[in-house]
Amino acid sequence: MTRRTFGWFAWPSVAVMSVLMVFPLVTTVFLSMTRIFLRDLSSREWIGFDNYTEILQDPDFWSAFRLTMLFVAIVVPAHVVLGFGLANLLDRVTRARGFYLAALLLPFIVTPVVSTLLVRDLFDRGGLLSWLWEVVTGDPFVIHAGNVKWVIILHGIWSITPFAVITFFAGMQTLPEERIEAADMDGAGFWAKQRFVVIPHLRSLIIFVLLITIMDAYRVFDSSFVFGQSVGKSAHALSVYSFNTALNAQIGRIGKGNAISVLMVIGIFVVLIPFLRKSYQEQIADR
Amino acid sequence: MAEVRLDGLTKVYPNGFQAVTELSLELTDGEFLVLVGPSGCGKSTALRMIAGLEEITEGDLYVGDRRVNDVAPKDRDIAMVFQNYALYPQMTVEENIGFPLRLRKIKKAERKQVVAAAAEVLELTEQLDKKPANLSGGQRQRVAMGRAIVREPALFLMDEPLSNLDAKLRVQMRADIAGIQRNLGVTTFYVTHDQVEAMTMGDRVAVIKDGVLQQVAAPEDLYDTPDNVFVAAFIGSPSMNLYEAEIVARGSGFAVEMGANTLALDDSVIADRPGLRDYVDTALVVGIRPEDLEDGAVSRDHPADRQLDATIDIREALGAETLMHFALEATMVDSGDPDALDELGEEGASRCTGRFSAATRARPGDRIKVNVATENLHFFDRSTHLAVRT
């Protein structure tokens, strides 16, 4: 393909990408350098990096940042391990597979806000888990500023794991039976088979799941927002912090909110770049 | 290395299908035994029972003196080469071959040595750092063998290992595998549906049909003295021609009547097989190997009472010889070989295949005399299909 024909093929998508991505991004960066309020969008003042310096000195930002990082750092690996394990179990089930699959998928299908409310009710005073907690420890479980992050993380794992389960389960169906049997004959036990046969076979899917869920976990919003309603700022992740800053009716600081978004975009790039680079290099090497 | 004994192995699948019935075989130390039969006759099932990949429904399996029915595959001291090689794609050739050793916690340096030695035998030394995806079919095949031989197992199993190779490479690998096996002296149980492979590679060949063992013998014996109609038809290419016939007294001797054709028999034929006297005036099955047929115009001093009348149908000149297919007025017998059925040709017409000398001038449509070496005829009971040999 010549460069010219490539251009012909590529331009529609380049155009769409520009409209859908570059334009909003530029607008966001522009707004992040202005002082502009939700209640009066007509008055706008150029203030350079003032929003950024303010954010970086805001303890609420750092608290939201820590929560988000903790969330990503725990939810992503935990759900991959859990998803792999469950996919393995599902693969072993021969009867009523559809039923188990549906049951596993449930948290993924339910609207995030609803699933958060569900979890909140479970943990609330009088909720099932709270009651169980009381049976075991003697005290009722109460969500408060100190433990809310763990509830958010648990909810995160619970709601995203199905994605890994179906992806890995689908991948396992394409693993030739012969290869497992060869490993059997070669003397591989359960763990060796996972390590040398199953995981290498799922490798590209694992990377795919990691990439998607890192991005997804980084944007955690619903559960953080819902729990924030009851316990306040300690439940806030970055996206909720940004949302509250920009769109809260009382403050409505659109400029500062956009600055937070810009910082978040930079953050996700920093997290993902090594990843993208590695998988790109591997693709090249495999060719 | 050891003797291996299959004692009445039976496999009934969970759906109730009985794939193998009371299979009994003994492999002597270092022997190359080939199990051959048409597709779907239970060869893989038998092999997988030995490997431990499929549970044995009934019967006993011994490796050496040890009964291994309930031993896990990895502890049976048996290695297997799979039809599709089943290599580990992420590992190099060296890692693939060394994998069983790695699992046995053998030190890296020693592993390297053993793998290098195996690679030498298999002519894979140049390929050690490559991944399976970058190898040819034959090389992958050899890697799979390497992975099996480094363990020095008591028994080597191979399930149609050549079926994914092209015809030319198959001939090459046939010789290679047989050679390597002889070098290593490891007891080998080899499964194939290809009777040529079976005949060329095996010390002994076991023929199986519908899960039931038909005959075990050295290749020559299998060919010369098949126990029944199925083995007679299955072994040899082109297949033996089989017709319904009757033995009749004729003057002082005997003759065989096949439809409109009558062939005089040597006295020696009856003398060697006195049992045939019981079949006089009784329907039986006669088998004629294609090589026992010759164009009457090529070899002229053949007795006229041992000739068939035939009309040439198809001529296949192979250079050294010419395969001639002709119509015969006689009733063919179904040997039970599913692959042979489609050779029956159009309905009603009985086909016969002869392996003529290349000197034959006969052309399709010609009406010719065909010489029959009647001293080499095979006889089988019509209802049991068993050979009449005594």
Ligand SMILES: Nc1ncnc2c1ncn2[C@@H]1O[C@H](COP(=O)(O)OP(=O)(O)O)[C@@H](O)[C@H]1O
């Ligand atoms: N898991 C199974 N369940 C039921 N029937 C099976 C199973 N595996 C194989 N069979 C049947 O058993 C017969 C023998 O199969 P197989 O041993 O693979 O034959 P071969 O290797 O000689 O071609 C076939 O008819 C096949 O359909």
Ligand SMILES: [Mg+2]
């Ligand atoms: Mg098979």
